[in-house]
Amino acid sequence: SQTIHQWPATLVQPVGSPLSLECTVEGTSNPNLYWYRQAAGRGLQLLFYSVGIGQISSEVPQNLSASRPQDRQFILSSKKLLLSDSGFYLCAWSSGNNSPLHFGNGTRLTVT
Amino acid sequence: AQSVTQLDSQVPVFEEAPVELRCNYSSSVSVYLFWYVQYPNQGLQLLLKYLSGSTLVESINGFEAEFNKSQTSFHLRKPSVHISDTAEYFCAVSGLSGSARQLTFGSGTQLTVLP
Incomplete structure (x- = not known):
């Protein structure tokens, strides 16, 4: 069966520090991968999606970047965190159009 | 453009x-509709979806939702809730391409079931 792993579960980082959140998927090949941010009282905002290795599309301008070095690995990064980067970050995968999204358990990032 | 209001x-x-x-x-084109559930400190899980056919869709744990095109609504119902249903529920809409890139989420509803 397919599983998705996301870590760390929680992270507290100072302003200006770098960030690296990792997400891996097991049990499937060539998944579509997504990074979402969930702010309190708001819905999910799609940040990045990827349909293949090295193929990244950014949905909103921001302080973050994403990379997909391997088929089932998706990384969310920042060189210098801002206070506004605090939030709950969710990785997800799907097998294609009309397929449901499968989410990881999320990372709660607090920038201090 | 499309939007979702919870x-x-x-x-x-x-209980x-x-x-x-x-x-x-709201959408200028036909849509697919979804409900996702999020338990504390977890990701979202698909609860049910409407793609086509019967406007009443059901989940395995007793929830149902009805697509009402004239009222542009997709309300989620359950006749009898349990403590374990306590969670945040998100409604979402996408275009008919079915691409998750076009998936727009509502702001969520926190359901709290009291004993």
Whole structure:
């Protein structure tokens, strides 16, 4: 069966520090991968999606970047965190159009 | 462009009572509709979806939602809730391409079931 792993579960980082959140998927090949941010009282905002290795599309301008070095690995990064980067970050995968999204358990990032 | 409105941010209800979580959407094209559930400190899980066919769709744990095109609504209902239904519920809409890139989420409704 397919599983998705996301870590760390929680992270507290100072302003200006770098960030690296990792997400891996097991049990499937060539998944579509997504990074979402969930702010309190708001819905999910799609940040990045990827349909293949090295193929990244950014949905909103921001302080973050994403990379997909391997088929089932998706990384969310920042060189210098801002206070506004605090939030709950969710990785997800799907097998294609009309397929449901499968989410990881999320990372709660607090920038201090 | 499409949008989703969940009118209630918080819904407290007693155990075994019925519940309705409201969802309205706007879109200039035909849509697919979804409800996702998020338990504390977890990711979202698909609860049910409407793609085509019968306008009433059901989940395995007793929830149902009805697509009402004229009212542009997709309200979620359960006739008798359990403590374990306490979670945040998100309504979402996508275009007919089915691409998750086009998936727009509502702001969520926190359902709290009280003993």
